[in-house]
Amino acid sequence: LMLNQQFPKNFLWGGALAANQCEGAALEDGKGWSTADALPYGVFGEIMIPPPNDYLKKEAIDFYHRYKEDVKLFAEMGFKILRISISWARIFPNGDDLEPNEHGLKFYDDLLDELANYDIEAMITLSHYEMPLHLATEYGGWSNREIIKHFEKYAEVLFDRYAKKVKYWLTFNEINMVLHAPFNGAGIIEKPENISKTELYQAVHHQLVASASATEIGHRIDPSLKIGCMIAGGPMYPLTPHPNDMMEALQKDRETFFFADVHARGKYPNYMVRYFLENDIAVEITEEDKTTLKNTVDFISFSYYMSYCATADEELNIQARGNIMSAVKNPYLDESEWGWQIDPQGLRYMLNLLYDRYQLPLFIVENGLGAVDTLREDEHGEKIVDDQYRIDYLREHLKQVYEALEDGVDLLGYTSWGPIDIVSNSVCEMKKRYGFIYVDKHNDGSGTLDRYKKKSFYWYKAVIESDGKKL
Numbered sequence: 001l002m003l004n005q006q007f008p009k010n011f012l013w014g015g016a017l018a019a020n021q022c023e024g025a026a027l028e029d030g031k032g033w034s035t036a037d038a039l040p041y042g043v044f045g046e047i048m049i050p051p052p053n054d055y056l057k058k059e060a061i062d063f064y065h066r067y068k069e070d071v072k073l074f075a076e077m078g079f080k081i082l083r084i085s086i087s088w089a090r091i092f093p094n095g096d097d098l099e100p101n102e103h104g105l106k107f108y109d110d111l112l113d114e115l116a117n118y119d120i121e122a123m124i125t126l127s128h129y130e131m132p133l134h135l136a137t138e139y140g141g142w143s144n145r146e147i148i149k150h151f152e153k154y155a156e157v158l159f160d161r162y163a164k165k166v167k168y169w170l171t172f173n174e175i176n177m178v179l180h181a182p183f184n185g186a187g188i189i190e191k192p193e194n195i196s197k198t199e200l201y202q203a204v205h206h207q208l209v210a211s212a213s214a215t216e217i218g219h220r221i222d223p224s225l226k227i228g229c230m231i232a233g234g235p236m237y238p239l240t241p242h243p244n245d246m247m248e249a250l251q252k253d254r255e256t257f258f259f260a261d262v263h264a265r266g267k268y269p270n271y272m273v274r275y276f277l278e279n280d281i282a283v284e285i286t287e288e289d290k291t292t293l294k295n296t297v298d299f300i301s302f303s304y305y306m307s308y309c310a311t312a313d314e315e316l317n318i319q320a321r322g323n324i325m326s327a328v329k330n331p332y333l334d335e336s337e338w339g340w341q342i343d344p345q346g347l348r349y350m351l352n353l354l355y356d357r358y359q360l361p362l363f364i365v366e367n368g369l370g371a372v373d374t375l376r377e378d379e380h381g382e383k384i385v386d387d388q389y390r391i392d393y394l395r396e397h398l399k400q401v402y403e404a405l406e407d408g409v410d411l412l413g414y415t416s417w418g419p420i421d422i423v424s425n426s427v428c429e430m431k432k433r434y435g436f437i438y439v440d441k442h443n444d445g446s447g448t449l450d451r452y453k454k455k456s457f458y459w460y461k462a463v464i465e466s467d468g469k470k471l
């Protein structure tokens with residue numbers, strides 16, 4: 001497909017990764033256990049402390065040792081930016097250590113230098129669904145206010161060390177998902193049903209304060225840094241035009257917008273007062289917290305995989321699966337092999353919603369299709385993966401991104417999720433692949449870890465090369 005016009009010349013095309021899903025080397029060079037290691041079977045699997053002897057994320061795709069090969073392939077596709085996350089437990093193995101672990105810092109220095117060799121910018125997520133496990137077991141994770149200061153120290157070390165090399169920063173990955181998966185997002189070991197709303201929102205509050213504080217630290221170290229928040233962003237549609245469904249959709253949307261509101265406006269939105277009152281939620285918010293929260297973000301980033309539906313009618317509440325949050329099934333949409341509802345237009349809608357609400361630059365930092373891929377030999381004996389379905393998915397989404405740009409949305413860039421196959425987060429499998437690059441590794445842990453270019457590799461390269469004109 002050829003669009004009449006192209007994406008902006010300076011549009012930041014690339015891909016996004018998370019440390020715990022790609023690096024492996026779970027205990028190498030002084031790294032401590034992280035909460036991600038304690039979730040070997042996915043977000044809703046058993047929390048295992050200590051982690052078992054063997055699990056997929058322990059080695060993952062061994063990015064820790066093979067990143068040079070992978071960065072070279074990203075460069076071949078023409079990436080302008082790579083979103084990575086830093087494993088907190090590589091830098092502070094226990095979280096409350098006095099000194100950072102130099103080996104951990106050195107690894108990211110080398111990775112960032114390798115990216116710079118190819119003129120690929122980096123975007124760093126400070127915490128992508130993980131924290132040192134010790135902070136969860138000994139402190140109770142983010143429900144404990146003390147974690148803020150450990151996070152501040154961690155953030156300060158990273159900004160100090162990498163500010164010269166990295167302009168784009170994110171604080172917490174999909175921060176709004178804490179409400180749905182408290183261990184995954186906030187290191188609270190209790191079963192979700194045993195966590196009171198007060199405890200949960202106190203943990204949320206601590207993260208919001210920590211995020212604002214990290215933003216202050218980053219800007220103090222270098223005012224030119226661009227520091228953003230990151231939310232899981234699927235818009236909520238009312239299942240019917242019934243006013244009850246409209247209200248339901250509004251309320252559900254606020255479970256997402258609340259997080260962006262605080263980051264963008266520097267204070268709690270008014271609707272939370274009523275929500276806290278009606279749900280007997282008593283969160284400790286100090287005057288100092290309020291001052292810290294005023295450190296607002298420079299941009300808003302989000303992941304987009306699907307849209308959601310809301311209904312006030314119990315009988316129509318037929319659930320569709322989602323990665324962490326599930327929602328009411330939308331009768332107009334197709335689903336992926338994992339039951340996620342596919343809605344390219346929802347991305348344009350989401351971009352407009354966010355831009356209308358905040359007038360801040362936006363960044364799509366995750367989008368993609370998790371699918372089963374087959375590596376086979378073609379007639380010349382070449383190993384290939386014909387992932388036309390992934391190309392179709394991405395093309396339809398990028399067409400809508402283009403529409404949003406035409407709508408006037410200020411969008412900095414697009415990093416597709418898992419540009420190389422990695423271990424999936426919600427279900428922790430290799431079978432669910434997102435990459436342009438196939439990795440020979442399987443659910444049972446077998447495989448050579450060799451990398452192969454999929455059909456989508458050549459497609460994405462052409463997209464970037466043509467500034468999005470050739471979709």
Ligand code: BG6
Pocket residue numbers: 018021129173174232303323324366370417423424425426427428432
């Ligand atoms: C997002 C996360 O929720 O979705 C990623 O930020 C995750 O970590 C991605 O991998 C896709 O989900 P999954 O479960 O298919 O890996």
